Amino acid sequence: MRLAVAGVVALLGVAAGGVVSGVLAQSASPAPGPAAAPPNPEWAYPANPPVAEFDATVEHTLPGSSRKYTQAQVENDFTPPDWFPEDHPPMPVVVATGRAPAVKACSKCHVTNGAGHPESSDIAGMSEAYIIRQMTDFKEGRRKGARAGSMFPIAKAVSDEELREAARYYAALPRVAWTRVVETDTVPKTELRVGGMRFPVANGGTEPIGNRIIELPEAPERAHLRDSRMGFVANVPVGSVKRGEALVKGEGGLTPACATCHGQDLKGIGEVPYLTGRSPMYVFRQLNDIKIGTRAGPSAELMQPVVAKLSQDDMLAISAYLATLPR
Template sequence: MLTAAQVDKLTPAEKDWFPQSHPIPPPVVLVPGKDQAPPCAECHTVNGQGMVGIPDIAGLPVNYLLEQLAAFRSGARISALPHYLGTGLMITTARAWSPTDLKAAAAYYASLPRRTPTRVVETEAAPSMRLERWGWTYRDPAGGATHPLDGSVAEAPESVNRLFMGDLSNRQLVYVSHATLTLGAALIRSGGGGGQPCTACHGADLRGTAVAPPLAGRDPGYLARQLWDIRSSARSGGNVKLMQGPARGLTTHDITAVAGYLASLTP
């Protein structure tokens, strides 16, 4: 039996309970690098499904992954939230690993099949939540009163313990109301204030095209944060400029609805 403190010190390689479920990863994915640079699986997991607020990157094209890593390294991709820890860590990590290592990581994750990291729960009230320092939430272990969603979206891991133990079957629960899903579906088709439907670039099934990544089944917290980063120009470079007009045409409420709806789709 391991204590929470012992689990927290385990590397992704030591928490890889299901090695038969994925190809053999390169060292950059599982083993800390020079000066203890975090391996990719520390956050994105060894099968690429990510976790609450952290994107699943399995199956993304190699060139797209390398473009994003280059943007982190160059400063073209930062966060609209100056103190957001996740983006800062990603910038530091991308700069710590060599280009050869980053290419190996991109090739590995691109070779993996996409999974369904989220499970949407359609409801009008979400369980009581607690905020974790990295910016994501988890269900309050003490219980507590539910809170009305009122157009918002709430998310939490199925199990915090399984999350930190590296259980790859542990998914994110996404709590969203029927009205939010309905609004999100309409905005996907119309494009909202920007007037450009999401399907124009991301494909009719929203599973990606040669110029845009897949959106279906993605973590809503991550999607919402990227829309904010793009509309504020904190995220720039590459094809991101094509997204700035559509993102600026969405209100805060629209962004939440779009992110919640996209999370409900099958990858």
């Protein structure tokens, strides 16, 4: 429209010696563009710190496990730990060790139980079709959010058979209790370590939570070893759970009720994923990525009108409430 008006002004202005009506001149002034989206909040999009050298001599143990791993083995993309093999069915090679150099072991980030960490994704019990579709979206560039970069080379390099094996493995896993939600005004001061996982700063004191979700390991020393039996505490602002419940139920008119597509219990229907008991930081990130367009594809397009009117605070509240629901 602005270019069209500018063209009319140019034609009339030159032909009439530059005399243009006040209305037309006003119309020719730059029209305000759409409001810029707020920047991605740092708490939801943790940046990976520089890769460090990890000790390859000291072997670590965990209570209840007979296995031992050095920190170098724990952090190696092709030798992630399997502390409790009795907790899960046999893992396919692509899940257990991957295939060097590009196909990292799935269990490195999603863990042997599929629950993942806040910087990755909870995929235990997802349908095979959903997992395969998301990997296809990564491969074809439809999922390209700020935390999605590590998936691109894996999705491009993994074979169809490896993908089916991984999807079948994770789809068959039961969902374990993994995220505990706490409403609070203050949280420990934190720092990011390898992989973008957040840990409390030793003797760092506390700080206001503000409008953030801060997820921390239940047992930091065990999370550092990627323990598959210890989950996370999701600290959320006071009042966010109640507000999120109202939004999830469609109250207030900002968004339709989530149950419309995700089922009355919000545990998914077919390829529509479950929403309950997930990392609220991860859920927020997906809602935000869909809203700003960095997560695309057919399923994301269905969600775009759902998130169109939601602010970041709204999405935080929705994510906090969903995390309180039974898995």
